Every structure is written in structure tokens, then in C-alpha cells.
Amino acid sequence: MSSVAVSNKKGFGAVLWDYLTTVDHKKLGIMYLFAGVLFFAIAGVEALLMRIQLMVPNNDFISAGLFNELLTMHGTTMLFLAATPLLFGFMNAIVPLQIGARDVAFPFLNSLGFWLFFLGAIFLHLSFFMGGAPDAGWTSYASLSLYSPGHGIDFYVLGLQISGAGTLISGINFIVTIITMRAPGMTFMRMPLFTWTTLISSTLILFAFPPLTVGLFFMLVDRMFGANFFDHTMGGNTIIWEHLFWIFGHPEVYILVLPAFGLFSEIIPVFARKRLFGYSSMVFATILIGFLGFMVWAHHMFTVGMGPTANAIFAIATMAIGVPTGMKVFNWILTIWGGSIKVTVPMLYALGFIPSFVAGGVTGVMMAMAPLDYQLHDSYFIVAHFHYVIVGGIVTAIFGSMHYYWPIMFNRTLSEKLGVWTFWVFFIGFHLTFFLQHFLGLMGMPRRVFTFQADQGWDLYNYISSIGAIMMAVGVVLLVINVLLSIKTPPVNRRDYWGDGRSLEWSIQTPVPFYNFKQTPLVRGFDPCWLEKQEGNKEMMTYAEPLGDIHMPNNSILPLIMSIGLFVAAFGALYHPDGVSWSVPVIVIGLGITVLAMITRSVKDDHGFHVHVEEVIAEEQRLYGKGGNK
Amino acid sequence: MEETKFTPQSWPNHPEQATAEGKNKFVGIWIFICSDIVLFASVFATYLSLRNKGPAGMEFTTQSLFELPLAFVMTMLLLTSSLTSVYAMYHMKNYNIKGVITWMSITVLLGLGFLGLEIYEFYHYVHIGFGYTQSAFSSAFFTLVGTHGLHVIIGLVWITALIVRNAKRGLNLYNAPKFYAASIYWHFIDVVWVFIFTVVYLMGVLG
Amino acid sequence: MMKGLKKWRLFSLLAVMTVFLSACGEEYISTLTPAGKVGEHQYDLLMLSIIIMSIVVIVVSFLYLYAFAKFRRSRLGENYMPKQVEGSHTLEVIWAVIPIVLLLILAVPTLMATYEFGDVKAMDEVDEDGNKTALTVNVTAKLYWWEFEYPEQGIVTAQELVVPTNEKVYFNLKAADVKHSFWIPAIGGKIDNNVDNVNKFWLEFGKESEGLKDGVFYGKCAELCGPSHALMDFKVKTVDRAEFDQWVASMQATEGNTASVDSTDLGEATFAQSCLGCHAVSGVGVTGAMGPNLTTFGDRNRVAGFLEHNKENLENWITNPEEYKPGNLMTGKYAELSPEEISAVADYIMSLSVEK
Numbered sequence A: 001m002s003s004v005a006v007s008n009k010k011g012f013g014a015v016l017w018d019y020l021t022t023v024d025h026k027k028l029g030i031m032y033l034f035a036g037v038l039f040f041a042i043a044g045v046e047a048l049l050m051r052i053q054l055m056v057p058n059n060d061f062i063s064a065g066l067f068n069e070l071l072t073m074h075g076t077t078m079l080f081l082a083a084t085p086l087l088f089g090f091m092n093a094i095v096p097l098q099i100g101a102r103d104v105a106f107p108f109l110n111s112l113g114f115w116l117f118f119l120g121a122i123f124l125h126l127s128f129f130m131g132g133a134p135d136a137g138w139t140s141y142a143s144l145s146l147y148s149p150g151h152g153i154d155f156y157v158l159g160l161q162i163s164g165a166g167t168l169i170s171g172i173n174f175i176v177t178i179i180t181m182r183a184p185g186m187t188f189m190r191m192p193l194f195t196w197t198t199l200i201s202s203t204l205i206l207f208a209f210p211p212l213t214v215g216l217f218f219m220l221v222d223r224m225f226g227a228n229f230f231d232h233t234m235g236g237n238t239i240i241w242e243h244l245f246w247i248f249g250h251p252e253v254y255i256l257v258l259p260a261f262g263l264f265s266e267i268i269p270v271f272a273r274k275r276l277f278g279y280s281s282m283v284f285a286t287i288l289i290g291f292l293g294f295m296v297w298a299h300h301m302f303t304v305g306m307g308p309t310a311n312a313i314f315a316i317a318t319m320a321i322g323v324p325t326g327m328k329v330f331n332w333i334l335t336i337w338g339g340s341i342k343v344t345v346p347m348l349y350a351l352g353f354i355p356s357f358v359a360g361g362v363t364g365v366m367m368a369m370a371p372l373d374y375q376l377h378d379s380y381f382i383v384a385h386f387h388y389v390i391v392g393g394i395v396t397a398i399f400g401s402m403h404y405y406w407p408i409m410f411n412r413t414l415s416e417k418l419g420v421w422t423f424w425v426f427f428i429g430f431h432l433t434f435f436l437q438h439f440l441g442l443m444g445m446p447r448r449v450f451t452f453q454a455d456q457g458w459d460l461y462n463y464i465s466s467i468g469a470i471m472m473a474v475g476v477v478l479l480v481i482n483v484l485l486s487i488k489t490p491p492v493n494r495r496d497y498w499g500d501g502r503s504l505e506w507s508i509q510t511p512v513p514f515y516n517f518k519q520t521p522l523v524r525g526f527d528p529c530w531l532e533k534q535e536g537n538k539e540m541m542t543y544a545e546p547l548g549d550i551h552m553p554n555n556s557i558l559p560l561i562m563s564i565g566l567f568v569a570a571f572g573a574l575y576h577p578d579g580v581s582w583s584v585p586v587i588v589i590g591l592g593i594t595v596l597a598m599i600t601r602s603v604k605d606d607h608g609f610h611v612h613v614e615e616v617i618a619e620e621q622r623l624y625g626k627g628g629n630k
Numbered sequence B: 001m002e003e004t005k006f007t008p009q010s011w012p013n014h015p016e017q018a019t020a021e022g023k024n025k026f027v028g029i030w031i032f033i034c035s036d037i038v039l040f041a042s043v044f045a046t047y048l049s050l051r052n053k054g055p056a057g058m059e060f061t062t063q064s065l066f067e068l069p070l071a072f073v074m075t076m077l078l079l080t081s082s083l084t085s086v087y088a089m090y091h092m093k094n095y096n097i098k099g100v101i102t103w104m105s106i107t108v109l110l111g112l113g114f115l116g117l118e119i120y121e122f123y124h125y126v127h128i129g130f131g132y133t134q135s136a137f138s139s140a141f142f143t144l145v146g147t148h149g150l151h152v153i154i155g156l157v158w159i160t161a162l163i164v165r166n167a168k169r170g171l172n173l174y175n176a177p178k179f180y181a182a183s184i185y186w187h188f189i190d191v192v193w194v195f196i197f198t199v200v201y202l203m204g205v206l207g
Numbered sequence C: 001m002m003k004g005l006k007k008w009r010l011f012s013l014l015a016v017m018t019v020f021l022s023a024c025g026e027e028y029i030s031t032l033t034p035a036g037k038v039g040e041h042q043y044d045l046l047m048l049s050i051i052i053m054s055i056v057v058i059v060v061s062f063l064y065l066y067a068f069a070k071f072r073r074s075r076l077g078e079n080y081m082p083k084q085v086e087g088s089h090t091l092e093v094i095w096a097v098i099p100i101v102l103l104l105i106l107a108v109p110t111l112m113a114t115y116e117f118g119d120v121k122a123m124d125e126v127d128e129d130g131n132k133t134a135l136t137v138n139v140t141a142k143l144y145w146w147e148f149e150y151p152e153q154g155i156v157t158a159q160e161l162v163v164p165t166n167e168k169v170y171f172n173l174k175a176a177d178v179k180h181s182f183w184i185p186a187i188g189g190k191i192d193n194n195v196d197n198v199n200k201f202w203l204e205f206g207k208e209s210e211g212l213k214d215g216v217f218y219g220k221c222a223e224l225c226g227p228s229h230a231l232m233d234f235k236v237k238t239v240d241r242a243e244f245d246q247w248v249a250s251m252q253a254t255e256g257n258t259a260s261v262d263s264t265d266l267g268e269a270t271f272a273q274s275c276l277g278c279h280a281v282s283g284v285g286v287t288g289a290m291g292p293n294l295t296t297f298g299d300r301n302r303v304a305g306f307l308e309h310n311k312e313n314l315e316n317w318i319t320n321p322e323e324y325k326p327g328n329l330m331t332g333k334y335a336e337l338s339p340e341e342i343s344a345v346a347d348y349i350m351s352l353s354v355e356k
Helices: A012-021 A025-053 A064-099 A107-129 A142-147 A152-180 A193-224 A238-272 A279-292 A297-304 A308-320 A322-336 A345-368 A370-376 A380-410 A416-442 A459-486 A528-534 A558-574 A583-603 A613-624 B020-050 B068-093 B097-127 B136-166 B176-206 C002-024 C037-070 C089-117 C227-231 C241-252 C266-274 C311-319 C339-351
Strands: A550-552 A609-611 C135-142 C145-150 C155-158 C160-164 C168-175 C180-184 C188-193 C199-204 C217-221 C234-239
Touching: A012 A025, A025 A064, A025 A107, A025 A380, A025 A459, A064 A107, A064 A152, A064 A193, A064 A238, A064 A380, A064 C227, A107 A152, A107 A558, A142 A152, A142 A193, A142 A238, A152 A193, A152 A558, A152 B020, A193 A238, A193 A279, A193 A558, A193 B020, A193 B136, A238 A279, A238 A297, A238 A322, A238 A345, A238 A380, A238 B020, A279 A322, A297 A308, A297 A370, A297 C188, A308 A322, A308 A345, A308 A370, A308 C089, A322 A345, A322 C037, A322 C089, A345 A370, A345 A380, A345 A416, A345 C037, A345 C089, A370 A416, A370 C037, A370 C089, A370 C188, A380 A416, A380 A459, A416 A459, A558 A583, A583 B136, A609 A613, B020 B136, B020 B176, B068 B097, B068 B176, B097 B136, B097 B176, B136 B176, C037 C089, C037 C188, C037 C199, C135 C160, C135 C180, C135 C188, C155 C160, C155 C241, C160 C241, C168 C180, C168 C188, C188 C199, C234 C241, C266 C339, C311 C339
Parallel strands: C135 C168, C160 C234
Antiparallel strands: A550 A609, C135 C145, C145 C155, C168 C199, C180 C188, C180 C217, C217 C234
């Protein structure tokens, strides 16, 4: 079987091949991170264009049709193709290290999940160059999306179907990893909060993505193969789409925000030099939020006309989510209370997070009041609300964690000074953009409007909001510059970069070797790294086994080939309603490629390979020995 | 991995969970089935809300369309195939590759019989004018039963591939979890069919 | 130096004041200046929740910032080792209970209002003669305009809803093509116009619209419905009951009105030739027209729902509707007209009125 690559310098082709075939969770984490940043930037530009259009009344910077395409792609991209992969990046890179595993449970599926996501995302974005992007909003409500001409919605349906399959596969992988791959002594109630939130969030993926898959499939056959699920003249019903979409869509918010909570629960104790307050109630609150997250989808549909009883039930259920969320917020405050706080960039983001997220949370409770929501629904108030939750909660977590985990992921550091600048520019810009949008909504401005008439009392606030959006863009540019500059920083080459690390990932010396742990660690309590440091252990780790051969999985190109097969088949389906003769053959060829790759995978035994003790010692010497320096 | 030769005595009690990879597969297939349950639940819910819904003057309803005897035969075929896959697992625990191959092959044959009847049924419906695009009801019906049928096809291909691949080489700790996962999957398909039989056919005909 | 600073302070104070003074919005469109029972009730709920929620945000932010300032490592020394606290059950119970109490305060009025706003039983009530006691309006939303049918009165109008003040007005709402949502922010909101089913709700109009800037309340489509979603506005004229009855009578009096191809008036003839197929000029009828009913066009406040109401805009609109409302269904439905014809048709349409 393949042996360890020991040489330092590799050609570009070899590196590329390595990344195309890798099953290493750390490399996949980096790939997720960069793919996420790419789509974050694209969706950010879309947002900026929209805000420029809305800067002044009756603006003609962007046409009505293009505006709808931008708003659809902005929402879809940010949620599915930016926030999700960015968080998956951290999950991949960090969770196995936190639980003391050498890799995830299904490395092959991990790679497949990434390539499905990535090719689905590329497919969706090709719509811009092939006759127009989807234009029915990220919710793509059935009546409008069936009415929408061109192929935009088809790109949406097929692209999300493919990337959604990738997300589901990754979710299953994380659940199994966390259940079966924990190091000895890493009991469930010793798991770091980020691992916990990853587990719950993956469970939500498990139950939330199938309804989306089903809904997208209905839309697909309705638009491309003449089915009638949503055509009311044929007995169909568009409300089914709304239910299926929100049964997925509401948990999706928690899928994203729970890992963000987890990341802050890692950052805050480290920089407060104090144990996370109320660990078990934090775990309990996470589970409760995940559970309640499935009971409340219809609060997005209060104005659909479900009747007062349904509205009342969903209103009360929604309010109940405020309780565990409130518990979390107070536990964070009590964590820093009496601590010793060092204000680093990640901690600065935590500082920005709590007030912003609480503000987003309380407006959520306001909209849970169904009769009040009749006014707020589909107005700019809700735009303000969910941006406070998503930017204030999730984006701050992602930016903060980039600074926090950069040393582990890249063995390099991001500049603190530039980071502080980024934070303030972005944070002030964010509040400037979205705070006044609450009032725009209350003043009667509907959301998703490509322009507005003057003299309705909205001019000033829209202008200010657009200025804020430009500041946010400047902030993101600063962050990208910071990332580029980090290439030139000296390598970290140490354990516990921040000095107060608590969980297992900080016990590993960077650069992290490809097998993570030369010996599987023995976890003797909560916060193992902190525990070992308190006992004066220089290696910050106790081992559960002697040095021995390490079993690792093989790289494979098959995940990429399977994804390409679906990518090809999607083009066939896309052009099917046009009546072109090649559509069915292309579908068959594409699916054939995927099935063949699956059969190859199934028939060819893949036992992985063993890294022998001598090779482990050589690798350790290369990474950490004298002159050994990446 | 070096091939270890087993005897029925040295063969572990739970061969499907004897290795770390096997354990992962064992947990993995159960987790996957959880998510597939939600998938079917969504399709079932849609079917129930679109049952008998169509354009004005639609002639086909559950009562005029479905025939219980055929659905009953299909149910029996699939239930029996579930039983035979249990036999195969029994032989796997006893390190008897011949038993595994025989009973898995019978499972595949029964599954093919089921699939044949389903194809006949679909063909018959389309033939009398109840096509996929005829009404919301027809779309929902074909999608629900067809999704199950697709699962059957995947299961058949999977089990056949396992039989072909492993008939000669015998059982080991690498392929035992694969057989086990496939049989769990097959049971799941069977359970889903029981629900389809009840919700679509039984409730359809009895109203 | 000091002077410059003072000026700067004064300027920023003024700027902040301007921002907050405009926080209520315009009377004819803002939910913060409600007119009528529903809107006022919703405004009360808004205030109740805003007060509670502001207290929550302020308390949490204060605690957090205070802790952040007080427990800084720069003050405590680099080597200070805080006590590693596991948690506290008492405290954790307390902050589970506080939100529950706050939420209960919000939940009770929420439930009551949900049932109150959803109560449309009175729609079917009849008096001894079998006439409906309450006014019902059937609203059909279409790309991108609104049709208002008064089934009991047998009349239909478009784009401008006319309703009596200080009584419950009931609505049946439906969409003809894609989903829309019916929202009059200052009066109360909102409910979707679905394609699959009819939604019902009621509103009460608490104020005559005459004193407002344009003499009307503004209504909006709140559900993304295509390129011109942002332009799918309508207006609401609220009048007292007597005036409303009079308006209904004059609408009913237009029964049988039509335009003739043989008319000597070029405008009417052209209208009959090119427009009448979709646009009726009689207010008596039922819902389901291809284009907005134009019987009351001369009384209206806007051209196409959002353009200023003058002949020039009307001419521009007729010349090229696509330029003003992309995706509308009027474009291309009629043969091209000469400038004289357009001018004459515009004159004719502007002359259609029941109030003058």
C-alpha cells in the first residue's frame, strides 16, 4: 500500500493531486474554509450591489430582474455555501483533535461530502453565465418559482440537491465520528462544547435535510418532468412546499448557530482563564434548542392563513426557545465573571457577539408573537432580525475562530493589530447597516424590494444602511489581507499557542502531523490540556498506548469522480424541459459515472495503510527536530 | 491488512462490530436509516395531503385504482425476503459463507419478484391512463411508491455486488459489516413497505 | 480647539436627533402611527415587547461589559489565576425562571390577540332580510395589481380600495397567479394571498384618509412576486359610512357603461379598440378581469399604482409599460398606438370618474 510521503518539496501537480484525492480531515477542513471564504466574498459583493441600489430612492443602478437574482443568490449562497462550509471547516479541522481521534469515522465519505458540496455550489453559480440566476428568493416559494421563466430555478433546485447531499453525508460522518472515535476517557460529559454542538448540529442536519431533499425533488419533477405537486390547477398545493422548506429551514438556523455557540464556548473560557460556567446546563441547553428547533417551523408562516390555533401553538413553542438560549448567555457572562480576561481578537469578537446576538434573539421573540408578526413579517424588520442573528452570531464566531484556530490549522498566525482594525470596522458597519432596518420595517417598508419611492420616510435610513454595508465590505477586505499576510509570518511550532488552552487540540504540537496523535491520548478529566498543564506535564498529554504502528486511510479520487457524475447528470436534467435530444443521454451518462465509481469503491477492497513506528519517529523528527521546520 | 484465517470457533460473536471500521459502519447505517425515515415521512405526508386530489373531473381515485390482492402478494414477497436475510445473518454469525450466499441469493430473487410486480403495476396504471403527470395524486403516488422502489433497486444491486464479490473469498472481518449493513438496510425497506401497504393500498381501498 | 470640539458635538447631536425624529415614519404608511383597532392593538403589543426586550438587552449588555472591564488581565496581573468554578445550580435555575416569567407576560396577550384577529364569524351574519350585516371585500392579487370586489354591492374596482371608517371590514383574499401578501401598514397587517385557498381576516379603519398627505393610506404587496414586486402598491381611501354609501351608489350607477368604437371621440374609440378587452369602464361586475377596472381612474391617486397621477405619466405608461413595471402582463397585449391616439386615450381615461 502507499507509504508516507516524507519529502518536503512537492511539485504543483503533486500538491494538486494530493488535495483532489485527500481524505485527511485537516486538509478537507482547509478546503472547506477556503471554499467558504470564496462564496462568502461572492455573496458579499451581491449584498453590496443591492445596498448600492437601495442607497437612494428610485435608483436605476440595478434592474428589477437582476436585483431579484442577487437577493436570491445572496441568501442561498450565504446560508448553504458560505456559513455551512466555513463551520464545516472548523468542525473538520478541530473536532477529531478535540476528541483525540486520528481521523473521522468515514474519511472517504468526508471527501465525498466536500466534493458534492463544492460541485453543487459551482453548478448553482454557473447560472449567472447561462441565462440567469434563480430569482424567487432563497425560500423559492412554489407559486413564484414555478412561474419563473428560464433556467434559474432549475439551477437552484439541482445545485442545492447536490450540495445538500454532501452536507447530509458530512453530518452523518460527524455523528458517527463523535460517537465511536473518542479517545479513552473522553466520555460524553467531558467533550468540549464545540464537539457537543457539532454533534447536535449534525443531528439536526440528519433530520432537517431530508425534507429539503424531498421538497427540491418535487420542485425538480414539477418544473422538468411535468409532475403536479405544486400546481393547484392539477390538485397540487403550494403550501406543501412552504412546510417542507421551513421544516428544513428553521432547523438550518440552529444547524449554523449551534456550532457558533460552541466556538464561543471554546474561546471565552480560554481568554478568561476560567472553566466554562455551568457546563452540564450548556450541554442540556444545546440539546433542548436542537429539539425545540424542530417544533417551530410554522412561525415562518403565521401570515399564510393556518388559523389562530396553529398560530397560537407555534407562537408559544417558539417563545420557549428563548429559555435555553437565555441560559447560555448568562453562563457565558458568569464564565468571564471573576476571570482574568485577555482581550485578543477572538475575545473581541466574543465581546461583539453577546450584545449583537441577544439583540437578534429578542427581536426573534417579538416575531414569535403571532399577532405582532402580522405586521413584522416580510418587512425590513425581519431582515434586520436575521442579520443580527446570522452576522452577530455566526459570522462573528467564524471570524473570531479564524484568528483563534489559525495556528493549529496553518501553523501560522493572523495579525492581532490588523484583526482589531477589522473587528471595529466590520462591527460598526454591521450595526450601522442593520440597526435602522428594524425601524424601516416598522415604518412600512417590505423586504425584497428592488427600489422604493421617495417621501415615504425611508430615504435617510436606507442611505445610512448602505454606508454601513460599505464599511462591512472594507472589514472583510482587511480580513482577506490579513489572511494573505499570514503566509509570511514565522511558523508557530509550539503547543498551546494562546497559553491558556484547555481542550485537547491545544496539547498537540504544531504543525499537526498527518496522523494527529503519535499515541492515542488518555483523557483523565474535563479540559484535558488544562488538567495536564496544572499537573506540570510538559507534553500536555497522557498516552493510552505505547508507540506503535498507526493505521491510516488511503487517498482516493473516487469522491471527486462521483460528484462530477452528478454534476454532469444535472446538466441533462436542466435542459430536459427544453426538449433537447441529448438531455436523457447526458443524465444517463452522468449517473452512470457515479454508479460506476460507487461499484468500483464497493468491489475494490480498501484496507488503508500502516505507518510503522520508524516512520512515525522519522516524521516527528522532520516536523519538530532540529532544523526540521515546515 | 493481513488476512487472518478464522475458524467457526475463533470467529467473534459479533463479527460486524469486531473492528473499529466495522463499528463505524454499524453505527453509520443506523444513523443513515434515521435520516431516511425522515425522508419517507416527508413523502408520506405529501402523499396524504394530495391523495385523490386532481383537476376537475379526474376519474382515478384510490378506490377505483388499487387492487389489494396484488399489493398483498407484493407484501408477502418482501416480508419473506426480510426473513431470508435474517437467515443469512444467522449463518454469518456461524461463519458459514455458503449459508450466507444461499440465503442472500434467495433474498435477491424475492426482491426481484417484488420489483417485477411493481413494474407490472406501474405499467398497468400508465396503460389505463393514470400517468405520472395526470394529477397531483398520480405524481404523489408514483413518487412515494417509486422512491421505495428505487430503494429496493439500490438494495438489490448492493446485495448482488456483495454476493459476487465475496462468494469465493469467504467471510472476514472486512466484509462481515458490509453484509450486516446491507441486511439492516433491507429490513428497513421492508418496514417502509408495510407502511406503504397500509397507508396507500389498505386505507386507499377501504377509504 | 475647544470650540471646534463643541461644534462637532453639536453637529453630531443634531445628526442623531434627525435620525431619531424620523423614527416614526409617515402617517399614511407607518405601523408606528396606527389608525384602527388592529393596528393599534398590534402597536400596543409592539410597545410591550419592545420595552421588555430593551430591558433584557440593556441588562445583559451592561453585565457583560462590566465584567469585561472589571476582570481584565491587565488589571489583575499576568499571573493571576482565577478560581475554576464549575457552575451554580441556584443561579442556573434563576435564569431559567426569569425568561419564563418574561415570556409568560408576552404569551397571554399574544394568545388573546391571535384569536381576536382570527375571528371572522361575523362575515356570515345576516339581518332579518337576509342581507349580510358586515361589509366584505374580495381581494384578488394579480401580477402586479389589486382587484377589489364588493360582492354584496355587486361592484368591483382596482388599485384603490374604498372603505368606510370605524366598522369591521372583512376580507376574502386570493391570488390569481403567484402568491402575494396584502398589507396596509398603518391600518394593520397582514395576510397572504395564496393561489390554493381563500384567506379571511378583518381590519378596522380608524381614521378618514382625507387629511393625509395624498389623501390615502398606502398598501403594499409583502410577498416577493416577481420583478415588479416593489411596485405592486395600492392605495386605501377611507371615508365615513354616508360617503361610502354614496360612492357605492355612484359605482352602481355606472352599470352598462362602455366605450364605443364608433365614438367621435378619438380617445374613446381607441380605448374601445385597444383597451376595452381587458379594462372595464363600468363599476358593476365581478372579479376576474384581465386588467384593472378603470371606472374610477380619474379619482385615483396614482398611475399604475405608484406613478404620480398626471397625464404625462399615463401616456408614458401606455407607450411602454415594461419600462415602468418590468414583467407586467399588459405589455404587448395591444397594437402600437400613434402619439395622437395615446394622448387621446390618456385624456379619455383621465376623464373616467364617479366622484366628479
